[in-house]
Amino acid sequence: MTAGNSVRVVAAGDHFVLPSLIARAVEHEVGRADVRELRLGWPLEPFGPVAEVQEASDAEDEMIEALAGAQVLVTQMGPVTERVLAACPDLKLVVVCRGGPVNVNLDAAKRRDVRVCFAPGRNAAATAEFTVGMMLAALRRIPQAHDPLVRQGSWEGATYYTYERSGLELEDLPVGLVGYGAVGSRVARVLCAFGARVMVYDPYVHGEIHGLRVTSLDELLRRSQVITLHARLTPETRGLIGARELGLLPSGAVVVNVARGPLLDEGALCDALESGQVSAAALDTYEREPLPAQSRLLGLGDRVVLTPHLGGASRAVAEKAARIAAEEVGRWVRGEPLAHCLT
Numbered sequence: 168m169t170a171g172n173s174v175r176v177v178a179a180g181d182h183f184v185l186p187s188l189i190a191r192a193v194e195h196e197v198g199r200a201d202v203r204e205l206r207l208g209w210p211l212e213p214f215g216p217v218a219e220v221q222e223a224s225d226a227e228d229e230m231i232e233a234l235a236g237a238q239v240l241v242t243q244m245g246p247v248t249e250r251v252l253a254a255c256p257d258l259k260l261v262v263v264c265r266g267g268p269v270n271v272n273l274d275a276a277k278r279r280d281v282r283v284c285f286a287p288g289r290n291a292a293a294t295a296e297f298t299v300g301m302m303l304a305a306l307r308r309i310p311q312a313h314d315p316l317v318r319q320g321s322w323e324g325a326t327y328y329t330y331e332r333s334g335l336e337l338e339d340l341p342v343g344l345v346g347y348g349a350v351g352s353r354v355a356r357v358l359c360a361f362g363a364r365v366m367v368y369d370p371y372v373h374g375e376i377h378g379l380r381v382t383s384l385d386e387l388l389r390r391s392q393v394i395t396l397h398a399r400l401t402p403e404t405r406g407l408i409g410a411r412e413l414g415l416l417p418s419g420a421v422v423v424n425v426a427r428g429p430l431l432d433e434g435a436l437c438d439a440l441e442s443g444q445v446s447a448a449a450l451d452t453y454e455r456e457p458l459p460a461q462s463r464l465l466g467l468g469d470r471v472v473l474t475p476h477l478g479g480a481s482r483a484v485a486e487k488a489a490r491i492a493a494e495e496v497g498r499w500v501r502g503e504p505l506a507h508c509l510t
């Protein structure tokens with residue numbers, strides 16, 4: 168941008184990222200910023216890709232109107248489609264406050280020389296902590312004990328927690344991590360603190376990592392009493408864990424998925440839960456979201472702990488996202504190399 172001018176920024180928060188937080192972070196970072204806060208007033212599928220945004224939608228119209236004259240857009244889910252980019256020739260930088268700029272048409276942005284950045288890792292701590300919570304919930308049957316036993320004035324804990332039902336502790340337990348990125352590496356750190364025997368499979372991570380055992384997927388599956396998935400969903404990882412893979416686990420293993428539903432063949436998981444090959448599953452993400460009412464998972468009683476895709480949602484995430492995005496805007500304003508730019 169031209170030195171001396173004030174940069175015009177639209178801070179478009181929605182769902183989870185607050186426009187006021189973005190605006191404050193950008194003003195703090197840049198100083199000479201004219202920030203317009205925009206609370207997007209339309210519901211979008213929470214983590215849906217841009218393909219799910221209807222062309223010529225109200226959302227696009229709202230974006231186009233708000234972006235008039237702006238050079239920078241900071242957004243979480245606002246659709247930055249071909250039409251929006253064509254209608255906003257002043258726009259030079261788009262920063263998406265999430266793990267990937269899935270709501271931006273990257274090809275269209277490249278053609279117009281618009282830089283597109285994102286905010287990796289903003290929810291890694293939240294997701295890692297939630298994962299360990301889900302693991303403990305499944306291993307120790309915490310949700311099952313909560314309501315029926317105490318809230319209803321009953322004290323059947325002694326009979327509920329028989330030897331067979333009392334569950335496993337993490338200390339000394341072999342736990343396999345599939346994926347060792349921002350979330351997986353944090354989960355590993357916490358599990359090590361519990362004394363779990365942590366193994367890792369990640370084809371893009373080589374050599375010894377932090378003293379952890381790195382294995383092939385099959386070896387990890389054969390040895391793990393618990394597996395937890397932390398790969399990104401790509402064509403390569405879709406269906407990574409199916410019937411064959413679940414069959415390699417020791418009988419009665421536990422499966423945790425706080426990553427993406429389609430990493431796991433849900434039908435095969437239900438079969439494995441029904442047969443006892445898998446004794447429990449803790450899931451935050453599903454093949455289809457929201458989970459359909461006829462999902463087999465809902466018929467599996469207390470063998471499953473199910474949460475509605477909220478592993479990455481903590482209060483701190485909105486602030487971290489705003490800060491990471493604002494730092495990127497600051498680099499752009501100062502003409503420095505951008506940290507997480509895809510165009």
Ligand SMILES: NC(=O)C1=CN([C@@H]2O[C@H](COP(=O)(O)OP(=O)(O)OC[C@H]3O[C@@H](n4cnc5c(N)ncnc54)[C@H](O)[C@@H]3O)[C@@H](O)[C@H]2O)C=CC1
Nearest residue numbers: 294346347348349350369371397398399400425426478479
């Ligand atoms: N439930 C929730 O609310 C949230 C879910 N997530 C999901 O958690 C997962 C992990 O996120 P991050 O750690 O931020 O991603 P990341 O990109 O930092 O790490 C992903 C890791 O997966 C590895 N990987 C790639 N192909 C693989 C394969 N074939 N097998 C095993 N590993 C493979 C990569 O090398 C990388 O180390 C993603 O699926 C993400 O979408 C992230 C945040 C919140």
Ligand SMILES: O=C(O)C(=O)COP(=O)(O)O
Nearest residue numbers: 214264265266267479480
């Ligand atoms: O990954 C999730 O599930 C989230 O909570 C947010 O996703 P994102 O990293 O913003 O694409």
